[in-house]
Amino acid sequence: MSATTHRRADARPALPGLVKGTWLVAQRELTMRLRSKSFLISTAVLLLAILASIIVGGILSSTSSAPKVAAVAGTASVVEGVQGLDVTEAASADEAESLVRDGTVEAAVLPADTELGYELVALDEAPGTLVSLLSVAPPVQLLEPGDSDDGFLSYLIGIAFGVVFFMSAVTFGSTIAQSVVEEKQTRVVEILLSTISARELMAGKVVGNSILAFGQIALIAAMSVLGLSVTGQSALLGLLGPAIAWFIVFFVFGFVLIAALYAATAALVSRQEEVASVTSPVTTLVMIPYFLVIFFNSNETIMAIMSYVPFSAPIGMPLRLFLGDAAWWEPLVSLAVLAATTVVIIGIGSRIYSNSLLRTGARIKLRDALKG
């Protein structure tokens, strides 16, 4: 009998604690995923696409800004000191006119017998931008100043939040689902359960994939900030910065919530072929806010509701913050609701997960999995 006891007291290996077991599982998820070429390539493509769209957007908006204009010696003083003009000096009025004709400049400023002492010569339409640049504008005072209500921009940003959240949740969520079923399908799960608890296993999967998802989101955010500042769109960055920061905070909780749902639902089946159908309710849950933000991003009521519903808050609240529709305390309340929901769902999810892992074969009914 002493033969079996000699290690129980002294040289016994320290069993991985709750945290260590979870971390070992998380580490495995991380290394296996980072080793996958398809994952690395798709991440790189995603980042490049984001950078490209910001740079292209920047170039398009900057080219339209400075109108080209030709001036002769007599009118040089008129265009001198006017901001945002690209001035070409012409030797004579004839040369200036030919510059207008061949399209090198938008208009020529030539001396004329008018009230101002000069006139604008353009080809086939009045150069509107130039006219307003050279005009004296009266000061304007707004009695009820609105927000920077650029409908198109908020639409784009809403979609950007929607796409990023939707894509990350579905990509990493289904990775978790597949990894759960892989362990059931290959039966390795029983060996794992003889060393660590189902809770640790599930926590490890969620943590590992969450780290990857957060990493990707952080890279996307960093890339956007970098892109915006390199292309000189720092004004937009100032508006967008706080929204991006809130988005990341909401994302952390929202993603963990969705990851737990994916892990729990996937545990109900035993074959990879069934993963998509069993997790489809979760996918739908993530898809709905995405479509809502596309169709109703200008509807304040729907956006307000969205910003409090846990599954859509990561999209809705940052967008409302960007538009200036939300009071300072609103994101905090919404975040609290989201965090509480996440805790509850993790509890229910890990119960479903533990009760389902060893039941292989047919799909398990949700009710049975909850009962245990």
Added chain:
Amino acid sequence: MLEVDDISRSFGSRRVLDGVSFTVGAGRMTGFVGGNGAGKTTTMRIILGVLSSDSGTVALDGTRLTPADRALFGYMPEERGLYPKMKVAEQIVYLGRLHGMTPQAAKRSTDDLLERLGLGERANETVESLSLGNQQRAQIAAALVHDPEVLVLDEPFSGLDPMAVETVQAVLTEHAAGGAPVLFSSHQLDIVERLCDDLVVIAGGTIRAAGSRESLRAEHSEPRYEIELTADAGWVREVDGVRVVDLDGNYAQFEVDRGDEGLAAAQAVLTRALASGPVARFTPLHPTLAQIFKEVVA
């Protein structure tokens, strides 16, 4: 000593285990036999803590098992498997670390085991690229990486190629010889018969018989003999205290009562046979495990 005490477990309204108790002695190779659905896998899962029991306890050397104790168990589940896309060595190191080993110790133990199992050159290949026989060896390594002090193996021989069967047998005997309690289930009764010291028979969720192989044999069968003569053996039927089971020309198989009277009856058969001519064969028959099993479970 591993003690299973009064374990019960139901799935829904179905009672799968009902007051299951038995012990696995240190250094004893214990066979766990029973038909499909008798409760073997459920019992083993409960011993390993993979499944919880509704009531009852599992203890090692008198103290109730904790998760830390279970880290010393080597377990091979009936439904086996490893991660197909992970490399062999990497995977076994991972399992060792889940058992609480340091990275260095897990690495060392993995290298040793793979070398011993003839998988040294395959250490850096993925499991799915291995032949079936080599996958089985990797599975054995997975159960042994942490140098377990108690072995619980569910159907360790099922689906193994003959080489792997030999490896597993060697591993089991080695661990038992080192003083570890070894519990293994199998429905290949001939292997159980050859290997085990003790036997636990389960049927319908209750233990029907438990004890050493010899005592079970003595307990569960009438003493039986066979005799082969050079002439017709029909007369054996007439000997007092003898029940003929099989009679075929010169050959007879018969049963006698237990104890001295039975022994005397058997001797009477032999004496009369010798008196009537040459005897080709006279052997006491040991009941096979299959016979005991049938009798106990019936």
